[in-house]
Amino acid sequence: MTKWGMVIDLDKCTGCQACTTACAMENSRLPGESWQDVLFYHEGTYPNVKLSWLPRPCMQCENPSCVAVCPTKATWKTEDGVVLVDWDKCIGCKYCMIACPYGVRFYMDEKPVVQPDLREVFPGDGNRIWNPPYKMPDHLEDRKRGIGVQPPGVVSKCTFCYHKISKAPKGVADLDEDNPETREYTPACVRVCPPKARYFGDLDNPDSKVNQLIADKRGVRLKEETGNKPQVYYLSGGGAPVVPGERSQRTS
Amino acid sequence: MATAALARPAFKPSPYLVGAGALFVVAFVYAMYLKLTLGHAGFNTTNYGVFWGLPIVAYDYFLLTSTGLTLLASLPLTLGLRQFDPIAKRCIWLALAALVGGVAILFMELAHPFRALWAAPLNFQTASPLFWKILCVGAYTIVLVLLALTFARGTAPAAVPKPLALLATVLALAITLIAGSVYSMMIFRPFWYGGELPVAFLIESFMGGIVFFVFFTYLIHGFSVDSVPQSTRELLAGSVGTFVAAAIFLHILFAVVRTVAGLWSYGEGLQVWRYTVDQPLYWAALIGGGIVPLVIFALPALRAQPWLQILGAVLVALGLLASRYEFVINGQLLPPFKGSWAPSPLSYEPSQLEWMLLIVGVLLANTVYAALESWSSTKES
Ligand code: SF4
Numbered sequence: 093m094t095k096w097g098m099v100i101d102l103d104k105c106t107g108c109q110a111c112t113t114a115c116a117m118e119n120s121r122l123p124g125e126s127w128q129d130v131l132f133y134h135e136g137t138y139p140n141v142k143l144s145w146l147p148r149p150c151m152q153c154e155n156p157s158c159v160a161v162c163p164t165k166a167t168w169k170t171e172d173g174v175v176l177v178d179w180d181k182c183i184g185c186k187y188c189m190i191a192c193p194y195g196v197r198f199y200m201d202e203k204p205v206v207q208p209d210l211r212e213v214f215p216g217d218g219n220r221i222w223n224p225p226y227k228m229p230d231h232l233e234d235r236k237r238g239i240g241v242q243p244p245g246v247v248s249k250c251t252f253c254y255h256k257i258s259k260a261p262k263g264v265a266d267l268d269e270d271n272p273e274t275r276e277y278t279p280a281c282v283r284v285c286p287p288k289a290r291y292f293g294d295l296d297n298p299d300s301k302v303n304q305l306i307a308d309k310r311g312v313r314l315k316e317e318t319g320n321k322p323q324v325y326y327l328s329g330g331g332a333p334v335v336p337g338e339r340s341q342r343t344s
Numbered sequence: 345m346a347t348a349a350l351a352r353p354a355f356k357p358s359p360y361l362v363g364a365g366a367l368f369v370v371a372f373v374y375a376m377y378l379k380l381t382l383g384h385a386g387f388n389t390t391n392y393g394v395f396w397g398l399p400i401v402a403y404d405y406f407l408l409t410s411t412g413l414t415l416l417a418s419l420p421l422t423l424g425l426r427q428f429d430p431i432a433k434r435c436i437w438l439a440l441a442a443l444v445g446g447v448a449i450l451f452m453e454l455a456h457p458f459r460a461l462w463a464a465p466l467n468f469q470t471a472s473p474l475f476w477k478i479l480c481v482g483a484y485t486i487v488l489v490l491l492a493l494t495f496a497r498g499t500a501p502a503a504v505p506k507p508l509a510l511l512a513t514v515l516a517l518a519i520t521l522i523a524g525s526v527y528s529m530m531i532f533r534p535f536w537y538g539g540e541l542p543v544a545f546l547i548e549s550f551m552g553g554i555v556f557f558v559f560f561t562y563l564i565h566g567f568s569v570d571s572v573p574q575s576t577r578e579l580l581a582g583s584v585g586t587f588v589a590a591a592i593f594l595h596i597l598f599a600v601v602r603t604v605a606g607l608w609s610y611g612e613g614l615q616v617w618r619y620t621v622d623q624p625l626y627w628a629a630l631i632g633g634g635i636v637p638l639v640i641f642a643l644p645a646l647r648a649q650p651w652l653q654i655l656g657a658v659l660v661a662l663g664l665l666a667s668r669y670e671f672v673i674n675g676q677l678l679p680p681f682k683g684s685w686a687p688s689p690l691s692y693e694p695s696q697l698e699w700m701l702l703i704v705g706v707l708l709a710n711t712v713y714a715a716l717e718s719w720s721s722t723k724e725s
Pocket residue numbers: 150151152153156157158159175191192193194195196197249320
């Protein structure tokens with residue numbers, strides 16, 4: 093069975109946010125509420141400063157705590173390993189947001205992060221919280237899988253671009269934008285990454301490029317202590333990807 | 345069966361009912377006006393990390409008060425301790441009123457409350473504490489209504505059907521422990537994580553239930569001490585007062601032990617304890633809502649004074665609300681996965697709409713309780 097996963101090479105990532113922009117466009121996200129974000133960290137004080145960054149989509153956990161806590165099974169996991177939200181079942185309790193260790197879920201009804209409030213500029217119709225001038229074709233929207241323009245009062249998250257990857261040819265090992273046969277099925281953030289820091293493929297296929305990278309470059313997962321087992325791996329030369337905790341930061 | 349004649353007492357609304365009801369209507373209309381004009385943006389919650397705000401605090405507060413009152417009522421109704429018979433009816437009525445107030449707040453906060461009524465029971469997500477909580481609260485509501493109706497018919501506490509009373513006790517216990525588990529299972533949120541939390545919730549629930557009983561007993565008698573029946577007064581100055589003291593002591597113990605452990609540890613996320621003890625709210629809750637009432641209720645000479653009982657009850661009730669607020673909100677102030685976009689700690693203060701929901705809940709609970717008292721027109725159990 094396919095188990096989709098992503099690999100992000102931190103040695104290549106330049107923090108350019110192309111992935112963030114592509115995800116926002118592909119999935120009709122409001123500014124400041126993209127399912128994918130690059131988090132920046134700085135430690136120390138001038139001149140002894142370190143700047144680091146980390147691109148962060150949903151980890152599509154193997155043991156997703158968001159699925160476990162959802163009282164209505166609105167958050168669910170597909171057979172090919174992707175965690176999705178059924179917008180028709182979500183009650184907006186936000187317990188999944190509390191229970192996600194990676195902070196990647198969004199309730200779109202809060203105060204606007206950026207002015208002007210685009211929900212007022214492009215008002216929605218009740219089923220969609222806003223009516224963006226750019227959005228995917230209607231036939232691709234799928235409320236049962238949390239794909240499309242988010243409705244009011246529900247939670248959303250990265251779908252691994254399920255509207256694309258679920259149409260990929262069966263048994264394919266990798267979805268690579270450089271391969272014309274798989275380009276259309278490649279997640280938007282992977283497809284646009286200028287230094288090719290993102291890879292997408294089948295973690296259950298021993299021949300996949302993602303597995304090869306994880307093995308060769310010692311891929312690691314974030315917050316292993318939670319037991320969530322992310323299906324997103326980071327390459328950082330063998331060490332853990334640097335996500336400085338407040339208490340581990342250099343102070344001078 | 346010691347059931348009284350089924351003749352319905354004439355419904356005579358008390359000034360308390362009229363006042364609470366009128367204020368409730370005004371508050372509700374204003375809250376709905378804010379909600380409809382501002383939408384969810386009227387809440388001060390964000391996607392940065394504070395996902396649950398004051399309405400969730402208030403919901404939990406009322407729910408736990410309700411279960412505490414039911415546990416108190418279970419002393420005579422389930423355990424058969426007949427000396428507590430005089431408090432049974434009022435406890436059940438207050439439990440129902442607090443439940444209605446709490447659930448109303450939740451319904452006004454949730455985006456799709458009615459969807460929850462079918463989507464939760466039909467989907468069997470047994471791994472979720474919230475699934476069990478919704479199920480138990482649904483059953484608890486039915487059982488409390490049945491118990492309240494039983495009392496409204498004039499049934500004596502000793503004649504209340506045992507299975508019904510037992511079911512209420514079990515559900516109240518389950519809801520309280522599950523409410524604690526909603527937080528205590530979050531291993532990556534160390535401020536909340538820990539198996540002892542549901543036990544702390546149980547103690548706080550019992551404590552809240554008792555002080556609500558004390559306060560409303562005096563309130564329903566217009567704070568005229570002499571009109572409170574002697575048997576009830578003796579209980580308040582005696583064993584009920586001792587229960588409050590014991591519960592406050594355990595509550596303080598939990599609070600202090602958790603604080604010391606939190607301040608001592610270097611674990612990421614626990615630094616919120618430093619922030620917590622720097623807040624005046626923490627000390628107000630601990631001293632004003634814990635130590636002062638502990639002294640009042642622990643010393644027989646002091647707790648025999650009705651006005652000190654009332655003062656102690658009010659202090660504990662406010663202290664518990666402050667503690668619940670601190671617990672729910674501070675547990676979210678350090679997002680487990682933050683970047684440069686998230687200041688540390690996050691800041692949150694309730695919006696006008698959020699305060700209004702709390703006020704609506706308080707007034708609705710008072711209205712329901714006043715209506716039940718007026719309905720039976722029986723001033724004392
Ligand atoms: S990262 Fe969060 S939202 Fe995504 S699957 Fe894991 S727990 Fe769920």
